Amino acid sequence: MLKHYPIKAAVVREPRAPLVLEDGHIEAPRPDEVLVRVVATGVCHTDMVVRDQLFKTPLPMVLGHEGAGVVEAVGEAVTEVVPGDHVVMTYMWCGHCHTCESGHPAHCENMGALNFGGGRLDGSHATTDAQGQPVHDHFFGQSSFSTLALANEKNIVKVDKDAPLELLGPLGCGIQTGSGAVLQALGVKPGSSFAAFGTGAVGLAAIMAAKIAGATKIIAVDVTPSRLDLAKELGATHVVNSRETDPVAAIRDFTGGGADYTLECSGRAPVLRQAIDALAVLGQCGIVGATPEGTETPININDVMIPGRRIVGIVQGDVVSKIFIPMLIEFHRQGRFPFDKLVRFYPFDQINQAIADSEAGVTIKPILRMPA
Structure with missing residues (x-):
């Protein structure tokens, strides 16, 4: 029987409704997947666009797509990271369409299904709520408004352990x-x-x-x-x-x-x-x-x-994230890319306040800190 891990996740169940923190479970990683303990995750305008169903996605869903954290477990085919590694999660891409193979994975021909479809490309998903009912996930291949997120080896970027991990999530989408x-x-x-x-x-x-x-x-x-x-x-x-x-x-x-x-x-x-x-x-x-x-x-x-x-x-940005995100981290280390000046941190249970502050222009880039 497939192992499941307990999670606390922010779920959107109705269009334009506040996100609700719920208990649930997430599956263990499949062969090419990586389970990440989320340390912090940015809040992006696209989360709000989907919450309001201006982009149509299936509901209920766990949103969040600027996650950073520590690898908790890996599938048997994963070779790039091991448990304990620090990673940033970014957009998901298929790797086998013409656009991906030509070096433009951000314009993947399966971008819609992989990032907004509410599950893996085969239609499966990994999250259930406290009643055991399925909840759509794999938003941008991660659904990081959760204490644990299930990503793919393709859309994780390993980062140095001396980099400020709780700051790095927004590099995976908005800043990138x-x-x-x-x-x-x-x-x-x-x-x-x-x-x-x-x-x-x-x-x-x-x-x-x-x-x-x-x-x-x-x-x-x-x-x-x-x-x-x-x-x-x-x-x-x-x-x-x-x-x-x-x-x-x-x-x-x-x-x-x-x-x-x-x-x-x-x-x-x-x-x-x-x-x-x-x-x-x-x-x-x-x-x-x-x-x-x-x-x-x-x-x-x-x-x-x-x-x-x-x-x-x-x-x-039409970037290959595994190359580009480490470059941005180095620019930041050198003082040439001070994106930390855009950031305000919020505890996870203040997610709706963080979203409201972003919509009101009070905060440019909210980042949610997950409970220890």
């Missing part, structure tokens, strides 16, 4: 997304201009990465003065409060015609149009903001075609 968009997907060049539309965790990570990349004009666009002040502290050379100033006109003024790169981080369709319109000739606009399913926005086709502007969809 913003910085990877700049350093990998867009390939921001030294001496170029870059504008981030939205200065939450993703946008501020992008700003820090643009500084690392050597961009000389780094522009932050938002409506919250405190976030714009933090953007300047983290590397922005110019800021725009878009409630007070037309960001397109301001960016054209700052750059002498338009930005070489823009990144839409807000998930708002009208803001995407601004990010496109603010581009220079041959400029690139990356899209990372999560929008409700079916969201569309109008664009002026000739204003994209004639100046050769490019619009790029980006998931998880």
Whole structure:
């Protein structure tokens, strides 16, 4: 009989309902799986999007997808980690589709099923509640709003034991997304201009990465003065409060015609149009903001075609996490990527407060500490 481990997990059972801490059980790892004792896990906007069913997923479900912790047990086929290793969990990918094999696992052809399907690719899941009823899991291949999470060898990243483990979870999604968009997907060049539309965790990570990349004009666009002040502290050379100033006109003024790169981080369709319109000739606009399913926005086709502007969809920064996350940790160790300035910690039982503070803009990146 397959072994089961007791857990405490935050479960969403109804759309837009508060998450409820429940007792339950999780299966022992299958051959290619890794059971992780979660030390801390970030709270991401995508958790809220799914809680509210703006992305449709099966319920009830254990959310959470920025987990970091210690390996508790491994399946018999696992070779990269052993019990006691420290790991960050990231998005799940299949490894055998054309996109994965071409070096772009973040755009895996099975991304939807593996990360939002509520179970493994074969439809199975590993979590039951206190009554023995199944609960959907494997959210982003981890469901880390739980004291134990079951990940796959593919979506865990081993980290040094002297790294600050409770801080590292957001590197697996939000921080990776913003910085990877700049350093990998867009390939921001030294001496170029870059504008981030939205200065939450993703946008501020992008700003820090643009500084690392050597961009000389780094522009932050938002409506919250405190976030714009933090953007300047983290590397922005110019800021725009878009409630007070037309960001397109301001960016054209700052750059002498338009930005070489823009990144839409807000998930708002009208803001995407601004990010496109603010581009220079041959400029690139990356899209990372999560929008409700079916969201569309109008664009002026000739204003994209004639100046050769490019619009790029980006998931998880288009990075290979096992390479990229250790690089971010090293940047942080060197003082060049101070993402800890975005973070506020909460105990696990304050998960709904952490979510509310994030939605209200009180906290940029909440991290939940699990009970010892």
